[in-house]
Amino acid sequence: MPDVVFPLDSTKPFTEQKYVGHNRWHPDIPAEVSVRPGQTFRVHCREWFDGAIHNDDSADDVRDAPLPTVHRLSGPIAVEGAEPGDLLIVDILDLGPIPQEDSGPLAGQGWGYTGIFATRNGGGFLTDQFPDAYKVIWDFSGQRATSRHIPGVSFTGITHPGLMGTAPSADLLARWNRREGALIATDPDRVPPLALPPLPDDAILGRLEGEEFDRIAAEAARTAPPRENGGNQDIKNFTRGTRVFYPVFVPDAKLSMGDLHFSQGDGEITFCGAIEMGGFIDLHVDLIKGGMDAYGVGENAIFMPGNVDPRYERWLAFSGTSVTLDDEQRYLDSHLSYQRACLHAIDYLTTFGYTPEQAYMILGAAPIEGRLSGVVDIPNSCSTVYIPTAIFDFDVAPSASGPTRIDPGMGVPRSAF
Numbered sequence: 001m002p003d004v005v006f007p008l009d010s011t012k013p014f015t016e017q018k019y020v021g022h023n024r025w026h027p028d029i030p031a032e033v034s035v036r037p038g039q040t041f042r043v044h045c046r047e048w049f050d051g052a053i054h055n056d057d058s059a060d061d062v063r064d065a066p067l068p069t070v071h072r073l074s075g076p077i078a079v080e081g082a083e084p085g086d087l088l089i090v091d092i093l094d095l096g097p098i099p100q101e102d103s104g105p106l107a108g109q110g111w112g113y114t115g116i117f118a119t120r121n122g123g124g125f126l127t128d129q130f131p132d133a134y135k136v137i138w139d140f141s142g143q144r145a146t147s148r149h150i151p152g153v154s155f156t157g158i159t160h161p162g163l164m165g166t167a168p169s170a171d172l173l174a175r176w177n178r179r180e181g182a183l184i185a186t187d188p189d190r191v192p193p194l195a196l197p198p199l200p201d202d203a204i205l206g207r208l209e210g211e212e213f214d215r216i217a218a219e220a221a222r223t224a225p226p227r228e229n230g231g232n233q234d235i236k237n238f239t240r241g242t243r244v245f246y247p248v249f250v251p252d253a254k255l256s257m258g259d260l261h262f263s264q265g266d267g268e269i270t271f272c273g274a275i276e277m278g279g280f281i282d283l284h285v286d287l288i289k290g291g292m293d294a295y296g297v298g299e300n301a302i303f304m305p306g307n308v309d310p311r312y313e314r315w316l317a318f319s320g321t322s323v324t325l326d327d328e329q330r331y332l333d334s335h336l337s338y339q340r341a342c343l344h345a346i347d348y349l350t351t352f353g354y355t356p357e358q359a360y361m362i363l364g365a366a367p368i369e370g371r372l373s374g375v376v377d378i379p380n381s382c383s384t385v386y387i388p389t390a391i392f393d394f395d396v397a398p399s400a401s402g403p404t405r406i407d408p409g410m411g412v413p414r415s416a417f
Contacts, residue, residue, distance in 0.1 A: 241306025
């Protein structure tokens, strides 16, 4: 086993660990540990809410989820010799739930969760159709996930970190805050908000204290979106065997990671749409000196996906176009067409007896594939959702005998505001 450079103790909160991570982006958050180019090492990661979500049949914890506290990131980890303009090579060698802990109160101890966030607390991709909070608990058996809340479904998870990235420079951070602030100003009272501004409350900045903490907390960017440094990209194929090339914006790169997922469908459409867990990740790092200019990677990471995905032979695909539910035509709106494809898939799955919420959770957590299938044929964009048929223990293909009716069981726990 590689040396654990960033350990976490499951019996202690995130802020009481040997090394304290962070939940904001800022170049001046000090690195907790350092590694060398060519080194292989292990990092422990806490699930993004640090134990606020419980293994039970209530969705009240998702309704009340403390969104300003996320994400709990392990790091920053300094990479010795990294300089602005370099490319940081990160190989994902292995990752999974919390090792040797297959039961307990923390997600990753043999179980994980998927949530639909209430509109007032972040919402989701289909928040207009699903405005309340819901939760599904998934049990892990090796690489397989099953749920008491969604019977008749099991699948192999594609484990991956939802979030990994390097620290931004002061200039890049200022650009983030400027452009996202301008977006918020266009509709400052929108629910859910258009973006999340810096928020000193609930900021975790390693072991910083006093005036330096206050200064950085007032400037530091939230970790919710993907940005030029990587960040919260939620790419399901970003798994074992992946090699990623991150732009380096600050000395020592300051690599951080977290938000581990046992599985996820393309788009993580319920917002808390993956199967969230704590766990470990084994990494190898190296550098390409001057690589940003040499390869034209001035912003945004590039990566080579791993090849350990489950191999499904048959899929059922649903298409959607850029027309709203009330029949308004939009011009090549791929976001809308993917929403419509997802809604068509949800409608289809309800014919077998699933509730809409169960179907929505399946799309968020199972390894579905989402594709932009047409972006040039005005006025309609076309997007498609591919569902592997083997995740169901009954036949979901259309037939002359009609859809099989399944027992939906206890259903998905719901909590409304």
